[in-house]
Amino acid sequence: MGFVSFLGRVLFASLFILSARQMYNEFGADGGPAAKEFATKFSVLQKSLSSVLGVRVPDVDLLPLVLTTPILYDFYNYPRDEPQYGLLLNEFLQSTALCGALLFFIGMKNSILKRQLKKKTPKTKTV
Template sequence: MSTVAHDQFSYFWMRILTVTGRVLFAAVFLHSAFIEFVNFGVVEGPEAEALRPKYDQITARVAPLLGYIAPEIEIKHVIAATIAVRVIGGLLFIYGSSVGAYLLMLYLAFITPIVYDFYKYNTEDPKFFRVFVMFAQNMALFGGLLFFIGLNNQMAKKRSNKNRRSSKSKKGT
């Protein structure tokens, strides 16, 4: 096998593997959005019932620190927005868009400290470990998104430098 054919073969498999990885990664967000959408209705679903007291606690703690009172919001609107962000972000991420990664990071940054509030529990409490593991998993997903964005930026710079060099060599001939 010639080196050109080998490079093309390697590139082909690299593309297949990266797309597969992005699909599997985004599936976590798309699946959770689908499950919440199915449970979403006119009446607040189980997610809203779980989120409301946690949201109220966070706003009660943060509002005095920031010096303003958080406006009253409908939790079902928050859940609808998080569903939309996960679906749009997940689909854009599958297509390799950094915008999708940023949307998923926004979702994780907003929801993780509210939903997985391990800091409220004593370390001997059995719930502490379960909540902390979910918090750590979301932080790992956040790290994976940071890695993807960094890699995307690095690849864009390489392509830009390669295009710049090839355009200079064409001008010189």
């Protein structure tokens, strides 16, 4: 039973590993088609934010995911009857769920660190 479980996990993980490898190969040296599309959308967003706010966005690890999600998956620019709307909305919701999972992970990491600091050191027993 243990070997069958292990084999199932390996086959399941191979799906994600092969998919990631294929996506990595599609990027090429210049970033591929996704980088070209992202560059144009990001420049438009950057110009509008700088004109409206007049501030520079700080560098935070979670921030790139939060900023790029509405740029890459701009479902709101398409009417609902176009097929791109559904595809972009699905990707947007998946990325939003990933943001939520990252926030949950950061919260759990901080709570574990706080719990470890509150633990008392055990007293040694004498014989």
